Amino acid sequence: MKKNLLKSVFVTLALAFTAIAAQAQCYIIGNNNKWFTNEAGAELQPTAEKGVYEGNVEFTTSYYFFVTTKLTEEPNDWDGLLPYRYGPANIDTRDITYNTPAQMVPTTAEFTDSYQIADLGTHKIRVDFNANTVTVDGTYPEHIYMFGTNKQPGEEWKPNEPSATLNRVDGTSTYTGKVEVTGSGFAIYTKLADTWDELSQNRWIVNGEVVPNTELPLKQATDISSTISRMGTYQVTYNHGKKTIEFYDETYSPEPETTKYIYFIGNQNGWKTNVCFAKIPETRKGVYEGNVNFEVGYFAIGTKLGVTADDWGTFNAHRFCPYTDGESLDACCDLLLYNYNEGAGRTGSFQIEKGYEGEYPVYINLNEMNLKFGYKVETSITNIASTSANVANYYDLTGRNLGTKKPAKGLYIKGGKKVVVK
Known part of the structure; x- marks a missing residue:
């Protein structure tokens, strides 16, 4: 009986030490642009001060990172990683100021953002779980x-x-x-x-x-x-x-837009809701078309931008979504659109996958709620034609859509052909 009891005590102590050892780790994820929950971009080492970790971290192609005290067995177990993940408290505190401790809080399911640094290269990072701070060493340009x-x-x-x-x-x-x-x-x-x-x-x-x-x-x-x-x-x-x-410029007063637009926001503009990386004009009631240059990543569309960079309420009230989140788009795609609706689960974005980035003619018909891509534009003056058979737009020689109104004198593209406006 005593032998079994002693064995039980040793097992309990071993498990306790194992748990302590498992928690006594500090990993950095994201610095190498590999966003896997079972693979750290760097591991910080414990210092003489309990709860404080330091180490040199190389940022290769990514300016972002977060801290975790544990890795998972599977590469994309984000729910499993959540209890061990730390990051900024909100979007306003994610930008790191070099050599200055930044607030660090446990990540929640509602906010899973990462820190952002200013420069690539090797930076010394110090994580202090006692003060709940993270400090990144660096030197700013003069x-x-x-x-x-x-x-x-x-x-x-x-x-x-x-x-x-x-x-x-x-x-x-x-x-x-x-x-x-x-x-x-x-x-x-x-x-x-x-x-x-x-x-x-x-x-x-x-x-x-x-x-x-x-x-x-x-x-x-x-x-x-x-x-x-x-x-x-x-x-x-x-x-x-x-x-x-x-x-x-304090003298600047923006001219009110007389034309309606579909606005594109996403990875290409840092998901700021008050600016866009592209917009296409309304060429007839409910119909929007024009060329858009897409990079690899996700994007969303809407007919009104927000007042501030994080004004999702305004943008989402005028937003259109695919049936499935992350719907992949490329040449000659044709899919239905849906009004943004949290209750119905219509909150998704579109995706341009690697290999399909580039410039496309885009046609959006809000009367019929559909979105179409034309053939990928291979050069600035070829394959530029309206995706709508009923509307012939003018394009300048850079491929910029000028709409259906006759432009000033010069050489343009219309209906896929060069035309001279006199």
Whole structure:
């Protein structure tokens, strides 16, 4: 009896120590862009201070990460990982400020966001479960540089000769400066270099045309530029952590849109609801069409944007969804649309899978509630034709849909053919 009792005590102690050992771990997931629940991107090591872990973490192609104290057996067991996962409390606290402890809370099923860092490379991360904080070491650039804001189309840009310089606000990841814009194309660089190959590794652009007085998401691009149609002097604010930029002019007053649009938001613009990565106009009542350039990822559509970046109430009230969440789209697809409805489970998004990214003619008919893709546009001036047999739109030579109204004099595409408007 005593022998069995002693054995039972040893088993209990062994299980207790095993449980403690299992909890005494700290993993980073997401830094290598492999979002699996059974595979860590890095493991932090315990320090002399109980409950505190540190380690160097390499960020390769991802700017995001979260913390977990345990991995799962299966690669996509997100429910099983949830009790051990830690991250930011809300969307406003996900951007890491280097060398400053950020709040860390247990993740909930309602909010599963990750932290965002400003730069790729190797960073030392410290996780303190006593203070519930995570700290990322890093060094901010001294300045942020803009090229092209003073150049006309065709004028040469030269390395190491920026058109404007933004200066860092002490203690933040924000840079600001007054910029006179006289050219319609520009790019943002986080470092200067002697050659364009070196510069391009640190090049960012606005994903779409600049809308003044609006915080706009940026994306990396080595061979295309941002576009801005309104010339003038702006107070430009760049956020290195969030990778956003704003062109502010207190004299700016947006012209009311007389045309209705379908707006596209998603991975391409950081899921901000007050800006879009593309929009197509209404060409006749209830019918919208135009060319859209899609990247790999998810997107949603609606007829009205939100007032703020996180105004899902407004966007969802005017949103249209597929029957199945994550519906994959590619050339010549044709599917039914549904009004956004949480009660009916109509809350999903569309998906562009790897290999199907590119520019497509998109036709949306809200009278019949359907969405169609035409053939993928292979060049800027071929295969550009309306997906509606009843409407012939004009396109400029870059493939931009100008609608059915006769444009100014020049060379255009109509009905898939070149036409001259005199």
